Amino acid sequence: MKFVDPIKLAALAFAAALILAWQGLADLRLISPIFFPSPARAIDVLISRMADGSIWVSLAATSVRMAFGWMLAAAVGVVVGAAIGSSRLARELLDPTLEFIRPLPASAVIPVAILFLGLTNAMSLTVIAFGAIWPVLLASVYGFSSVQRELQDVAHVLGFSRREFLQKVAFPSALPDIMSGLRVSLAIALILTVVTEMQSSLPGLGWDIFFAQRSYRSADLYAGLILLGLLGFVANYLILLIERRTLRWRNLGT
């Protein structure tokens, strides 16, 4: 039998102590229960909302919105990135324009998107995809444009067609870059999901938090925050798993 790592135990104790201190301060009314309701109340809200099922609706709405926006960004980002990355002319034509648009805060396109699409799911998806596309796109451009010289020579010697080269050599070689781009994109997608839900009253956790504040139910607000944190954590963990799985071949040779 193995002993539990004392550091891990201490880490757990630290987190627990923080929560307990908060609970104690809230119970003693040292901090305002309006702003900082005790953790027990937030958990109560979480449990009761799980029981009546309303939380799953919000969680599902937010997850689906985030996933769809992200997948849209991923698909467009990888394909366009491959097109730009594998052609020098395309890079010279488009790089300056991309560099100019990239620093634009993604939320700044919300007003434009509302103008064209109204307060709809299509608007939300457009904004999420617009914001989340940059890390994938840039990573994909970089990945496809920096295929090793030797690999290019091998493909040339083997008489690969352009499509074969992209498929069998360039894409696998760009995959590590693309995967790390995808991970950054996912975090951005979650942020924009919350922002668009707040901005245009679309159902989901972002709107729940916003509405909880408007009706001064701060325990609900914290319950929403906890769930959002969990969602972010799980999403990041899932993509790390996918990354490790798809990139396993890289570690086999070494």
Place this chain on the structure above:
Amino acid sequence: MRRGMLGSIIPVMILCAWEILSRTGTLPFDAFSRPSDIALAWLSSLMDGSLLLATWQTFETALLGLAIATIVGVLTGAMLGLMPIAERITSPTIEALRPIPAVAFMPLSLMMFGFGVGMEASIVAYACVWPILIVTIGAVRAIERRLLEVAEALELSFPARLWKIILPAAFARINVGLRIAAAIAVVVAVTVEIVLNPRGLGYHLVLAQQSLKVGLMYAQLFWLCVIGYLLNAALRNVGGRSTRILGSV
């Protein structure tokens, strides 16, 4: 030179097509406006100072938030970097807080600070503190052991050790985190303004859209691109220079 020429072909083509299609009535004016109108709206908002005032409001808040995040992040990061055990004990808590999107705290900080600089700066600070914290921990941990031993031999106090040994030695790497955080600061500030806070560039952008001043809206969007581009260029420059100076210490 050739690169600049090639790079401007596509934007110029888009702008010309936009202007022509708008003049011929193919693109509805009330949603697309047209480049000449956007340029006029940009000039007039620049002339009457409203654009510059909004820009200042956004930057002021972003800087305040960034300053708070820098102080908190560097101090905490330096301590955690020096004490690996403390770092391992706190890291699950940090990893649990980090994935919560900063913008999700908007309602909470609105309740605590009301509209204004405070709520926006607090969100910016929350968003910026994580990259600074994590980079600082790594940077401090990578400091050469001998430098810390010298500090110990000289019996420097903790502030003196921090100021004279740790920060100079770790600065080049902390700087990377600061640059990432600075870009995040402006983005988060604009986002808070768009969703909630009635001040700065983000709010003016929403206002222009809601009052159907479409030309002004595009002008402000363009302005945001310009600012972001200049900021990124400036950060790259500053980063390079200060690293060179301090890197030689």
